[in-house]
Amino acid sequence: MSVTAISDRRLQRGARSRQAITRRAVDIASLDGLDGVSFGRLADDLDISKAGIQTLFRTKEQLQLATVETARLVFLDEVVAPARDLPSGLVRLRALLENWIAYVERPVFPGGCFWTATMAEFDSHPGPVRDALARQRADWQALLLRHLHSAIAAGELGNIDAELAVFQIDSMLNNTNIALRLGNHDSVRLLRRGIDNLLGS
Amino acid sequence: MSVTAISDRRLQRGARSRQAITRRAVDIASLDGLDGVSFGRLADDLDISKAGIQTLFRTKEQLQLATVETARLVFLDEVVAPARDLPSGLVRLRALLENWIAYVERPVFPGGCFWTATMAEFDSHPGPVRDALARQRADWQALLLRHLHSAIAAGELGNIDAELAVFQIDSMLNNTNIALRLGNHDSVRLLRRGIDNLLGS
DNA sequence: CCTACCGATCGGTAGG
Protein backbone atom coordinates (compact mmCIF):
# COMPACT_ATOMS: atom_id res chain seq x y z
CA MET A 1 0.00 0.00 0.00
CA SER A 2 1.50 3.32 -1.05
CA VAL A 3 1.74 6.43 1.11
CA THR A 4 -0.60 8.15 -1.32
CA ALA A 5 -3.28 5.50 -0.80
CA ILE A 6 -3.11 5.90 2.96
CA SER A 7 -3.34 9.67 2.60
CA ASP A 8 -6.30 9.35 0.25
CA ARG A 9 -8.14 7.13 2.67
CA ARG A 10 -7.48 9.62 5.46
CA LEU A 11 -8.80 12.47 3.35
CA GLN A 12 -11.89 10.43 2.49
CA ARG A 13 -12.57 9.65 6.12
CA GLY A 14 -12.12 13.32 6.96
CA ALA A 15 -14.56 14.32 4.25
CA ARG A 16 -17.15 11.82 5.50
CA SER A 17 -16.74 13.11 9.04
CA ARG A 18 -17.09 16.69 7.90
CA GLN A 19 -20.26 15.77 6.01
CA ALA A 20 -21.83 14.03 9.01
CA ILE A 21 -20.97 16.93 11.30
CA THR A 22 -22.27 19.71 9.06
CA ARG A 23 -25.45 17.78 8.23
CA ARG A 24 -26.19 17.69 11.94
CA ALA A 25 -25.17 21.37 12.23
CA VAL A 26 -27.73 22.33 9.56
CA ASP A 27 -30.50 20.73 11.63
CA ILE A 28 -29.35 22.58 14.75
CA ALA A 29 -29.08 25.89 12.89
CA SER A 30 -32.60 25.55 11.49
CA LEU A 31 -33.83 25.41 15.10
CA ASP A 32 -31.40 27.64 17.00
CA GLY A 33 -29.49 29.61 14.40
CA LEU A 34 -25.87 29.33 13.34
CA ASP A 35 -24.73 30.65 16.73
CA GLY A 36 -26.55 27.75 18.34
CA VAL A 37 -24.15 25.44 16.49
CA SER A 38 -21.34 24.83 18.99
CA PHE A 39 -18.44 22.39 19.00
CA GLY A 40 -19.53 20.98 22.33
CA ARG A 41 -23.10 20.34 21.28
CA LEU A 42 -22.06 18.62 18.06
CA ALA A 43 -19.53 16.53 20.01
CA ASP A 44 -22.23 15.35 22.41
CA ASP A 45 -24.76 14.63 19.65
CA LEU A 46 -22.32 12.71 17.46
CA ASP A 47 -20.19 11.09 20.20
CA ILE A 48 -16.92 12.58 19.01
CA SER A 49 -14.57 14.67 21.08
CA LYS A 50 -14.94 18.45 20.87
CA ALA A 51 -11.31 18.85 19.83
CA GLY A 52 -11.84 16.31 17.05
CA ILE A 53 -14.45 18.57 15.49
CA GLN A 54 -12.28 21.62 16.04
CA THR A 55 -9.41 19.90 14.23
CA LEU A 56 -11.62 19.46 11.17
CA PHE A 57 -12.97 23.04 11.03
CA ARG A 58 -10.45 25.08 13.10
CA THR A 59 -12.76 28.00 13.95
CA LYS A 60 -16.48 28.43 14.58
CA GLU A 61 -16.78 30.70 11.55
CA GLN A 62 -15.34 28.02 9.27
CA LEU A 63 -17.76 25.51 10.79
CA GLN A 64 -20.62 27.93 10.05
CA LEU A 65 -19.45 28.41 6.46
CA ALA A 66 -19.27 24.63 5.96
CA THR A 67 -22.75 24.33 7.48
CA VAL A 68 -24.15 26.89 5.01
CA GLU A 69 -22.56 24.95 2.15
CA THR A 70 -24.15 21.68 3.30
CA ALA A 71 -27.52 23.41 3.63
CA ARG A 72 -27.11 24.66 0.07
CA LEU A 73 -26.42 21.16 -1.25
CA VAL A 74 -29.41 19.65 0.58
CA PHE A 75 -31.66 22.49 -0.62
CA LEU A 76 -30.53 21.98 -4.22
CA ASP A 77 -31.20 18.27 -3.84
CA GLU A 78 -34.66 18.65 -2.32
CA VAL A 79 -36.05 21.68 -4.15
CA VAL A 80 -34.11 22.44 -7.33
CA ALA A 81 -32.89 19.08 -8.65
CA PRO A 82 -36.28 17.29 -8.77
CA ALA A 83 -37.53 19.96 -11.20
CA ARG A 84 -34.45 19.79 -13.42
CA ASP A 85 -36.02 17.76 -16.25
CA LEU A 86 -39.17 19.86 -16.55
CA PRO A 87 -39.42 22.42 -19.37
CA SER A 88 -38.12 25.92 -18.59
CA GLY A 89 -40.65 28.61 -17.83
CA LEU A 90 -43.98 28.34 -16.06
CA VAL A 91 -44.00 24.54 -15.61
CA ARG A 92 -40.57 24.46 -14.00
CA LEU A 93 -41.32 27.56 -11.92
CA ARG A 94 -44.47 26.07 -10.45
CA ALA A 95 -42.65 22.80 -9.74
CA LEU A 96 -39.89 24.69 -7.90
CA LEU A 97 -42.49 26.44 -5.76
CA GLU A 98 -44.31 23.18 -4.99
CA ASN A 99 -40.99 21.57 -4.05
CA TRP A 100 -40.28 24.52 -1.78
CA ILE A 101 -43.67 24.10 -0.08
CA ALA A 102 -42.92 20.41 0.52
CA TYR A 103 -39.48 21.39 1.86
CA VAL A 104 -40.98 23.50 4.66
CA GLU A 105 -44.12 21.40 5.20
CA ARG A 106 -42.39 18.07 5.71
CA PRO A 107 -40.08 19.71 6.97
CA VAL A 108 -36.69 18.76 5.55
CA PHE A 109 -34.95 20.50 8.50
CA PRO A 110 -36.54 20.24 11.96
CA GLY A 111 -36.71 24.04 12.35
CA GLY A 112 -38.12 24.65 8.86
CA CYS A 113 -36.36 26.79 6.27
CA PHE A 114 -32.66 27.08 7.05
CA TRP A 115 -32.38 30.32 5.05
CA THR A 116 -35.20 32.19 6.76
CA ALA A 117 -33.80 31.32 10.20
CA THR A 118 -30.18 32.18 9.50
CA MET A 119 -30.71 35.26 7.31
CA ALA A 120 -32.69 37.02 10.05
CA GLU A 121 -29.93 36.07 12.49
CA PHE A 122 -27.05 37.35 10.35
CA ASP A 123 -28.52 40.26 8.43
CA SER A 124 -26.92 42.73 10.86
CA HIS A 125 -23.59 40.87 11.11
CA PRO A 126 -21.35 41.67 8.14
CA GLY A 127 -18.77 39.03 7.30
CA PRO A 128 -18.18 35.88 5.29
CA VAL A 129 -21.16 34.00 6.77
CA ARG A 130 -23.62 36.75 5.89
CA ASP A 131 -22.04 37.00 2.44
CA ALA A 132 -22.58 33.26 1.86
CA LEU A 133 -26.22 33.54 2.96
CA ALA A 134 -26.79 36.59 0.77
CA ARG A 135 -25.30 34.74 -2.21
CA GLN A 136 -27.73 31.86 -1.73
CA ARG A 137 -30.61 34.35 -1.48
CA ALA A 138 -29.54 36.05 -4.70
CA ASP A 139 -29.11 32.71 -6.49
CA TRP A 140 -32.60 31.55 -5.50
CA GLN A 141 -34.20 34.81 -6.59
CA ALA A 142 -32.24 34.71 -9.86
CA LEU A 143 -33.47 31.17 -10.51
CA LEU A 144 -37.09 32.25 -10.06
CA LEU A 145 -36.53 35.32 -12.23
CA ARG A 146 -34.94 33.26 -15.00
CA HIS A 147 -37.94 30.96 -15.30
CA LEU A 148 -40.35 33.86 -15.00
CA HIS A 149 -38.59 35.51 -17.94
CA SER A 150 -38.74 32.23 -19.87
CA ALA A 151 -42.47 32.04 -19.21
CA ILE A 152 -43.01 35.61 -20.39
CA ALA A 153 -40.89 35.06 -23.50
CA ALA A 154 -42.91 31.92 -24.28
CA GLY A 155 -46.15 33.85 -23.95
CA GLU A 156 -47.25 31.77 -20.93
CA LEU A 157 -47.95 34.91 -18.91
CA GLY A 158 -49.32 38.39 -19.56
CA ASN A 159 -47.04 41.40 -19.45
CA ILE A 160 -46.12 40.83 -15.82
CA ASP A 161 -43.55 42.81 -13.78
CA ALA A 162 -41.08 39.95 -13.31
CA GLU A 163 -38.78 41.63 -10.79
CA LEU A 164 -41.76 42.54 -8.59
CA ALA A 165 -43.30 39.08 -8.93
CA VAL A 166 -40.09 37.42 -7.71
CA PHE A 167 -39.97 39.82 -4.76
CA GLN A 168 -43.59 39.05 -3.90
CA ILE A 169 -43.19 35.28 -4.24
CA ASP A 170 -39.97 35.13 -2.21
CA SER A 171 -41.59 37.32 0.46
CA MET A 172 -44.59 35.01 0.71
CA LEU A 173 -42.39 31.91 0.91
CA ASN A 174 -40.45 33.24 3.89
CA ASN A 175 -43.61 34.40 5.62
CA THR A 176 -45.24 31.00 5.05
CA ASN A 177 -42.29 29.28 6.69
CA ILE A 178 -42.75 31.43 9.82
CA ALA A 179 -46.50 30.82 9.84
CA LEU A 180 -45.96 27.05 9.60
CA ARG A 181 -43.52 27.15 12.50
CA LEU A 182 -46.24 28.93 14.51
CA GLY A 183 -48.68 26.14 13.65
CA ASN A 184 -50.72 28.17 11.17
CA HIS A 185 -51.11 25.66 8.34
CA ASP A 186 -53.68 27.80 6.53
CA SER A 187 -50.87 29.99 5.26
CA VAL A 188 -49.99 27.40 2.61
CA ARG A 189 -53.46 27.92 1.19
CA LEU A 190 -52.86 31.71 1.17
CA LEU A 191 -49.45 31.20 -0.43
CA ARG A 192 -50.93 29.10 -3.26
CA ARG A 193 -53.65 31.70 -3.77
CA GLY A 194 -51.00 34.42 -3.95
CA ILE A 195 -48.93 32.44 -6.43
CA ASP A 196 -52.00 31.74 -8.57
CA ASN A 197 -52.84 35.45 -8.54
CA LEU A 198 -49.42 36.21 -9.99
CA LEU A 199 -48.92 33.26 -12.33
CA GLY A 200 -52.53 32.48 -13.21
CA SER A 201 -54.52 29.58 -11.79
CA MET B 1 -43.27 61.44 54.85
CA SER B 2 -45.46 58.37 55.05
CA VAL B 3 -44.33 54.83 54.52
CA THR B 4 -46.57 54.70 51.47
CA ALA B 5 -44.81 57.70 49.92
CA ILE B 6 -41.43 56.06 50.37
CA SER B 7 -42.75 52.85 48.86
CA ASP B 8 -44.26 54.76 45.92
CA ARG B 9 -40.98 56.47 45.20
CA ARG B 10 -39.17 53.14 45.29
CA LEU B 11 -41.66 51.62 42.90
CA GLN B 12 -41.30 54.60 40.58
CA ARG B 13 -37.53 54.31 40.57
CA GLY B 14 -37.85 50.60 39.90
CA ALA B 15 -40.19 51.26 36.99
CA ARG B 16 -37.80 53.85 35.52
CA SER B 17 -34.90 51.39 35.82
CA ARG B 18 -36.91 48.63 34.20
CA GLN B 19 -37.78 50.96 31.34
CA ALA B 20 -34.16 52.01 30.75
CA ILE B 21 -32.99 48.40 30.84
CA THR B 22 -35.60 46.98 28.49
CA ARG B 23 -35.21 49.88 26.05
CA ARG B 24 -31.55 48.95 25.75
CA ALA B 25 -32.51 45.25 25.54
CA VAL B 26 -34.76 45.97 22.55
CA ASP B 27 -31.83 47.51 20.68
CA ILE B 28 -29.64 44.50 21.49
CA ALA B 29 -32.36 42.04 20.46
CA SER B 30 -32.87 43.80 17.12
CA LEU B 31 -29.20 43.08 16.39
CA ASP B 32 -28.52 39.77 18.15
CA GLY B 33 -31.90 38.31 19.01
CA LEU B 34 -33.54 37.90 22.40
CA ASP B 35 -30.96 35.28 23.38
CA GLY B 36 -28.28 37.89 22.79
CA VAL B 37 -29.85 39.90 25.61
CA SER B 38 -27.90 38.84 28.71
CA PHE B 39 -27.79 40.23 32.25
CA GLY B 40 -24.03 40.73 32.03
CA ARG B 41 -24.14 42.64 28.77
CA LEU B 42 -26.90 44.96 29.97
CA ALA B 43 -24.99 45.50 33.22
CA ASP B 44 -21.85 46.54 31.33
CA ASP B 45 -23.73 48.80 28.91
CA LEU B 46 -25.76 50.57 31.60
CA ASP B 47 -23.16 50.53 34.40
CA ILE B 48 -25.35 48.66 36.85
CA SER B 49 -24.47 45.43 38.60
CA LYS B 50 -25.64 42.22 37.00
CA ALA B 51 -27.45 41.18 40.17
CA GLY B 52 -29.25 44.52 40.21
CA ILE B 53 -30.83 43.73 36.86
CA GLN B 54 -31.59 40.18 37.96
CA THR B 55 -33.39 41.52 41.03
CA LEU B 56 -35.69 43.54 38.79
CA PHE B 57 -36.55 40.74 36.34
CA ARG B 58 -35.69 37.53 38.23
CA THR B 59 -35.23 35.25 35.20
CA LYS B 60 -34.01 35.70 31.65
CA GLU B 61 -37.42 34.71 30.30
CA GLN B 62 -39.11 37.47 32.29
CA LEU B 63 -36.50 39.92 31.00
CA GLN B 64 -37.29 38.78 27.46
CA LEU B 65 -41.03 39.20 28.01
CA ALA B 66 -40.50 42.72 29.37
CA THR B 67 -38.29 43.46 26.35
CA VAL B 68 -41.03 42.34 23.95
CA GLU B 69 -43.50 44.59 25.78
CA THR B 70 -41.19 47.62 25.47
CA ALA B 71 -40.67 46.88 21.77
CA ARG B 72 -44.45 46.79 21.37
CA LEU B 73 -44.85 50.20 23.02
CA VAL B 74 -42.11 51.80 20.91
CA PHE B 75 -43.57 50.25 17.74
CA LEU B 76 -47.05 51.58 18.59
CA ASP B 77 -45.52 54.99 19.22
CA GLU B 78 -43.50 55.09 16.01
CA VAL B 79 -45.79 53.36 13.51
CA VAL B 80 -49.37 53.17 14.76
CA ALA B 81 -49.94 56.30 16.86
CA PRO B 82 -48.86 58.91 14.26
CA ALA B 83 -51.65 57.64 11.95
CA ARG B 84 -54.30 57.65 14.68
CA ASP B 85 -56.07 60.85 13.57
CA LEU B 86 -56.31 59.93 9.90
CA PRO B 87 -59.62 58.60 8.53
CA SER B 88 -60.12 54.84 8.70
CA GLY B 89 -59.64 52.84 5.52
CA LEU B 90 -57.24 53.44 2.67
CA VAL B 91 -55.77 56.73 3.93
CA ARG B 92 -54.90 55.32 7.35
CA LEU B 93 -53.66 52.04 5.86
CA ARG B 94 -51.24 53.80 3.52
CA ALA B 95 -50.03 56.01 6.38
CA LEU B 96 -49.38 52.93 8.54
CA LEU B 97 -47.33 51.38 5.74
CA GLU B 98 -45.33 54.58 5.18
CA ASN B 99 -44.67 54.80 8.93
CA TRP B 100 -43.50 51.20 8.85
CA ILE B 101 -41.11 51.97 5.99
CA ALA B 102 -39.67 54.89 7.96
CA TYR B 103 -39.36 52.61 11.01
CA VAL B 104 -37.03 50.21 9.19
CA GLU B 105 -35.30 52.80 7.00
CA ARG B 106 -34.23 55.17 9.76
CA PRO B 107 -33.97 52.62 11.53
CA VAL B 108 -35.74 53.00 14.89
CA PHE B 109 -33.80 49.99 16.25
CA PRO B 110 -30.16 49.52 15.20
CA GLY B 111 -30.81 46.03 13.84
CA GLY B 112 -33.98 46.99 11.96
CA CYS B 113 -37.36 45.44 12.63
CA PHE B 114 -37.46 43.88 16.11
CA TRP B 115 -40.29 41.53 15.11
CA THR B 116 -38.63 40.06 12.02
CA ALA B 117 -35.45 39.33 13.97
CA THR B 118 -37.08 37.77 17.03
CA MET B 119 -39.89 35.87 15.28
CA ALA B 120 -37.40 33.94 13.13
CA GLU B 121 -35.39 33.23 16.29
CA PHE B 122 -38.34 31.97 18.36
CA ASP B 123 -40.65 30.37 15.82
CA SER B 124 -39.38 26.90 16.76
CA HIS B 125 -39.30 27.58 20.53
CA PRO B 126 -42.76 27.20 22.06
CA GLY B 127 -43.32 29.14 25.26
CA PRO B 128 -44.47 32.47 26.64
CA VAL B 129 -41.97 34.52 24.62
CA ARG B 130 -43.06 33.01 21.32
CA ASP B 131 -46.69 33.47 22.36
CA ALA B 132 -46.08 37.19 23.01
CA LEU B 133 -44.39 37.58 19.62
CA ALA B 134 -47.18 35.70 17.85
CA ARG B 135 -49.76 37.93 19.55
CA GLN B 136 -48.03 41.05 18.26
CA ARG B 137 -47.90 39.53 14.76
CA ALA B 138 -51.62 38.75 14.88
CA ASP B 139 -52.45 42.23 16.20
CA TRP B 140 -50.51 43.93 13.40
CA GLN B 141 -52.11 41.78 10.70
CA ALA B 142 -55.55 42.40 12.24
CA LEU B 143 -54.91 46.15 12.18
CA LEU B 144 -54.06 46.04 8.48
CA LEU B 145 -57.07 43.82 7.78
CA ARG B 146 -59.43 46.15 9.65
CA HIS B 147 -58.46 49.15 7.54
CA LEU B 148 -58.50 47.11 4.38
CA HIS B 149 -62.07 46.08 5.18
CA SER B 150 -62.94 49.72 5.91
CA ALA B 151 -61.52 50.72 2.55
CA ILE B 152 -63.51 48.02 0.75
CA ALA B 153 -66.71 48.94 2.58
CA ALA B 154 -66.18 52.60 1.64
CA GLY B 155 -65.73 51.63 -2.00
CA GLU B 156 -62.12 52.84 -2.02
CA LEU B 157 -60.95 49.55 -3.51
CA GLY B 158 -62.24 47.01 -5.99
CA ASN B 159 -63.44 43.61 -4.83
CA ILE B 160 -60.06 42.68 -3.39
CA ASP B 161 -59.20 39.52 -1.43
CA ALA B 162 -58.46 41.26 1.88
CA GLU B 163 -57.01 38.28 3.74
CA LEU B 164 -54.62 37.56 0.88
CA ALA B 165 -53.67 41.23 0.53
CA VAL B 166 -52.70 41.43 4.22
CA PHE B 167 -50.63 38.27 3.84
CA GLN B 168 -48.89 39.70 0.79
CA ILE B 169 -48.23 43.09 2.37
CA ASP B 170 -46.92 41.67 5.65
CA SER B 171 -44.70 39.27 3.69
CA MET B 172 -43.22 42.11 1.65
CA LEU B 173 -42.61 44.23 4.75
CA ASN B 174 -40.57 41.52 6.44
CA ASN B 175 -38.64 40.78 3.28
CA THR B 176 -37.89 44.49 2.80
CA ASN B 177 -36.46 44.68 6.30
CA ILE B 178 -34.04 41.85 5.50
CA ALA B 179 -33.09 43.44 2.17
CA LEU B 180 -32.38 46.77 3.88
CA ARG B 181 -30.15 45.05 6.44
CA LEU B 182 -28.22 43.55 3.52
CA GLY B 183 -27.77 47.01 2.05
CA ASN B 184 -30.25 46.56 -0.79
CA HIS B 185 -32.12 49.86 -0.64
CA ASP B 186 -33.90 49.24 -3.95
CA SER B 187 -36.27 46.90 -2.15
CA VAL B 188 -38.23 49.87 -0.75
CA ARG B 189 -39.02 50.82 -4.33
CA LEU B 190 -40.20 47.24 -5.00
CA LEU B 191 -42.24 47.27 -1.79
CA ARG B 192 -44.03 50.51 -2.80
CA ARG B 193 -44.69 49.08 -6.26
CA GLY B 194 -46.14 45.94 -4.66
CA ILE B 195 -48.35 47.98 -2.33
CA ASP B 196 -49.54 50.17 -5.21
CA ASN B 197 -50.38 47.04 -7.20
CA LEU B 198 -52.64 45.88 -4.39
CA LEU B 199 -54.12 49.16 -3.21
CA GLY B 200 -54.01 51.15 -6.43
CA SER B 201 -51.46 53.85 -7.25
C1' DC C 1 -29.39 48.12 44.62
C1' DC C 2 -24.43 45.55 45.89
C1' DT C 3 -20.29 41.75 46.24
C1' DA C 4 -19.28 37.22 45.90
C1' DC C 5 -19.98 32.98 44.49
C1' DC C 6 -21.93 28.41 41.94
C1' DG C 7 -21.77 24.91 37.94
C1' DA C 8 -22.20 24.81 33.00
C1' DT C 9 -20.82 26.08 28.59
C1' DC C 10 -18.44 28.85 25.24
C1' DG C 11 -14.29 29.14 21.52
C1' DG C 12 -9.77 28.06 21.29
C1' DT C 13 -4.97 25.97 22.22
C1' DA C 14 -1.16 22.70 23.86
C1' DG C 15 0.63 18.50 23.24
C1' DG C 16 0.40 14.11 21.77
Next chain:
DNA sequence: CCTACCGATCGGTAGG
Protein backbone atom coordinates in the same frame (compact mmCIF):
# COMPACT_ATOMS: atom_id res chain seq x y z
C1' DC D 1 -8.68 11.64 16.20
C1' DC D 2 -7.76 12.20 21.83
C1' DT D 3 -7.19 14.38 27.01
C1' DA D 4 -6.46 18.30 29.40
C1' DC D 5 -6.47 22.78 29.98
C1' DC D 6 -7.18 28.28 29.37
C1' DG D 7 -10.00 32.69 30.24
C1' DA D 8 -14.53 34.52 29.35
C1' DT D 9 -19.30 34.45 29.79
C1' DC D 10 -23.69 32.36 30.76
C1' DG D 11 -28.12 32.19 34.16
C1' DG D 12 -28.92 31.97 38.74
C1' DT D 13 -28.44 32.21 44.02
C1' DA D 14 -26.74 33.57 48.85
C1' DG D 15 -26.53 37.05 51.82
C1' DG D 16 -26.67 41.55 52.89
